Amino acid sequence: MEANYFKYNRKSFVQIGKIYFWTATINKWQLLLRNDEFKNIIIQSLEFLSERNKIDVFAFVIMPNHVHFIWRINENNGKETTIGSFMKFTAHQFLKKLRNEHPEELLKYKEIAHNKTHEFWQRDALAVPLFTKKVALQKLDYIHNNPIVEKWALANEPADYKYSSAFFYEKNVKNFSFIKDMMNEF
Numbered sequence: 001m002e003a004n005y006f007k008y009n010r011k012s013f014v015q016i017g018k019i020y021f022w023t024a025t026i027n028k029w030q031l032l033l034r035n036d037e038f039k040n041i042i043i044q045s046l047e048f049l050s051e052r053n054k055i056d057v058f059a060f061v062i063m064p065n066h067v068h069f070i071w072r073i074n075e076n077n078g079k080e081t082t083i084g085s086f087m088k089f090t091a092h093q094f095l096k097k098l099r100n101e102h103p104e105e106l107l108k109y110k111e112i113a114h115n116k117t118h119e120f121w122q123r124d125a126l127a128v129p130l131f132t133k134k135v136a137l138q139k140l141d142y143i144h145n146n147p148i149v150e151k152w153a154l155a156n157e158p159a160d161y162k163y164s165s166a167f168f169y170e171k172n173v174k175n176f177s178f179i180k181d182m183m184n185e186f
Helices: 036-051 082-101 103-109 133-148 166-171
Strands: 019-025 055-062 066-073 126-129
Touching: 019 133, 036 055, 036 082, 055 133, 066 133, 082 103, 133 166
Parallel strands: none
Antiparallel strands: 019 066, 019 126, 055 066
């Protein structure tokens, strides 16, 4: 019997060098990212990893309780996965900001574990490989329209929402240094 037959691959498993639609959710679907200060932590991490060529970001949206990316992981970040670095950095920054500015909010993320006191990201992010341009365009459309759906109503038009790559794709203006054109990949 093949050794990997019983091996479980998390939904968040990504291969280096492949493009994925990736979604991560704040623990218990809480609205931590409704505040722009927390969205900016996400942006800061994407900028850092992109500048070091660890990732290529083709599209993104930061919603009040989750993020969607179309990205490619180019290499690990030292001994840890680049996604692990992203999740760890953002979690540490969330913790620091809440401790310093909103300590009453920290209880929402309290976790009893031997290796941490708080949990900001739910486990098992979703990673969907994008093999065709058609599927990639569907995911791009989904990402950019997320802020305008009735449930969220964060903007009237996709390009009006600041924390998204929609402006780049609709206006051809690079408003985030880390964005790369997905159309060059398919």
